[in-house]
Amino acid sequence: MFLFLLSSLVFVKEAATTLTAKPNIVIVVADDLGYTDVGFNGGDQIPTPNIDWLAKRGVILSNYYTAKICTPSRGSLLTGRHQMQLGLQRSVILPSAPYGLGLNETLLPQYLKKYGYSTHMVGKWHLGYYKLDYTPTRRGFDTHFGVWNGKSDYFSHYDTDWGVHSNESGLDLWDNLRVASEYNGSYITQLYGQKAVEIIKNHNQSNPFFLYLAHQAVHNGISPQPLKAPQEYLDKFSFITHDGRRRYAAMLSVLDDTIGNLTSALISSGMYENTLLIFTTDNGGPVDGFSMNYASNWPLRGCKETYWEGGVRGAAFLHGKMLKNPGRTSHQLMHISDWLPTLMTVIGEKLPTDIDYYGVDQWAAIQYDVASPRKEIIHSYDLSTGAIRHGDYKLVICCDNNMNGWYPEQKYVPTNQNPYISCGERNSSLPACTKDKPCLFDIQSDPCEYNNIASLKPQLSKWLLEKLETFADAAQPPRNKPSDPAAFPRFHNGHWTNWLDKNPIY
Known part of the structure; x- marks a missing residue:
């Protein structure tokens, strides 16, 4: 089918355009x-x-x-x-x-x-x-x-x-x-x-x-x-x-x-x-x-x-x-x-x-x-699950279905290291994310959400949960x-x- 070719750009002026409309x-x-x-x-x-x-x-x-x-x-x-x-x-x-x-x-x-x-x-x-x-x-x-x-x-x-x-x-x-x-x-x-x-x-x-x-x-x-x-x-x-x-x-x-x-x-x-x-x-x-x-x-x-x-x-x-x-x-x-x-x-x-x-x-x-x-982004909060991100930190109230892992785990895609996402290292000493309490991640250093640091930052976790609940209280039903x-x-x-x-x- 059609592949966009550079030669098509003969129709386009390369100089920066000042919009008049x-x-x-x-x-x-x-x-x-x-x-x-x-x-x-x-x-x-x-x-x-x-x-x-x-x-x-x-x-x-x-x-x-x-x-x-x-x-x-x-x-x-x-x-x-x-x-x-x-x-x-x-x-x-x-x-x-x-x-x-x-x-x-x-x-x-x-x-x-x-x-x-x-x-x-x-x-x-x-x-x-x-x-x-x-x-x-x-x-x-x-x-x-x-x-x-x-x-x-x-x-x-x-x-x-x-x-x-x-x-x-x-x-x-x-x-x-x-x-x-x-x-x-x-x-x-x-x-x-x-x-x-x-x-x-x-x-x-x-x-x-x-x-x-x-x-x-x-x-x-x-x-x-x-x-x-x-x-x-x-x-x-x-x-x-x-x-x-x-x-x-x-x-x-x-x-x-x-x-x-x-x-x-x-x-x-x-x-x-x-x-x-x-x-x-x-x-x-x-x-x-x-x-x-x-x-x-x-x-x-x-x-x-x-x-x-x-x-x-x-x-x-x-x-x-x-x-x-x-x-x-x-x-x-x-x-x-x-x-x-x-x-x-x-x-x-x-x-x-x-x-x-x-x-x-x-x-x-x-x-x-x-x-x-x-x-900040309030992802959502409904039926006892939700998430909020403030700055680099993201609070997740887990889990709304069973798709909580990392996929496809080499089942149908070669899972080479993505050049644009650096996951960081897993810290096995930190607790897993469960339904029992909210989980906290530093998305900047841990975009793959490996390490639940809620136990290390309890006040931050509490504050983010309160912000999420406050927003939900004012939501349209x-x-x-x-x-x-x-x-x-x-x-x-x-x-x-x-x-x-x-x-x-x-």
Whole structure:
């Protein structure tokens, strides 16, 4: 497929550009991407040349954090607010759950539309759709092509409910507010890539655009084969003997090619120089068969759905001609909620003062490599588990599932020393992290969370726990609602829809 070549840059002026107009903004979200599954973070098993080209000529974020699962991350990204302020701290929104991101929240595309932006979304929503007012084109996007749920089969675009209702299945693919049934058999990652390129090619350049490209890749699809890719991509990775890992690699390779095509479209359209591109994952990668997938966060501890670094440290970067001194890594502490206030500064506008944002403006820290305005990250605290980081120290209230080790432990990835992460030494005299009491780690010297130093710093552990509990006490109660059987596709012409409206879309 397309590999982004240096020769393409004949279209681009190499001199630094002084922006005279608001920049175009592209946010690409990779779903369930492992921290070290990309070359720019030290991964060397799966080639990601197009992603790496952008990252290594931009600013890589090495100290960047997301939520541990996708719904809260997406809510924070689009609102600048914490998942606990949004009531999204508990689980993801299931297909038959009648709730969504609160309608009182203002989203990034709504802000950008006020300042003249065309706003487009391609891909996964996962912020609720039980009523039409919760869907993308009612939340600030001019257009949306993609799914309202959190996953689907990569070719049929059918999704199933979870748990006891997992036999309930239906189509979930939308072209704005029309059921897009004609794409059956089209591989969803390639389809999203094509739709994104079409938006760029058709854009009226008299005004800036915002594209939110929220890929499903490399999240699992549905059973019986949740990891699917075109055969030619599977054949590329025949050297990987583990079937699940080979499939994951093929899925990531397709994603990388779509990023190359996106970049090429920006260049050929003449909009590359005035476009800021942000790449982020929504959470850490699911490893060792967890969530039916085989990512790698090695050598970080844990995975998706945990508060360990492997669950919440995200692979991310910025790329754009407006960045000063590109080709570097930023080590400043950053949270996914910081994007909205940062982007407001990028476009020269201010946020309302009457909203309690958790995100902070990171533009100066990114541009000039000065100290981050963020000193602390409340990861979350719910159902007696959580985590907080303040400065170099991280308190973890363990353990929310059984994925508390270091994966894949040579099962399907060569676990050579990562050149970008130095784990330090294990101190066997320190106690293991258990459910009995909070654990404390010095993330600066121990990013792999080997050594629980809570017994050495009891006052610091107590203070961090109190801060976490105080934040939780002020949180919005979880918005979660139990499954509603009225949502099942068998009642709605075989697809998931806005079932609680008076006239659902059929």
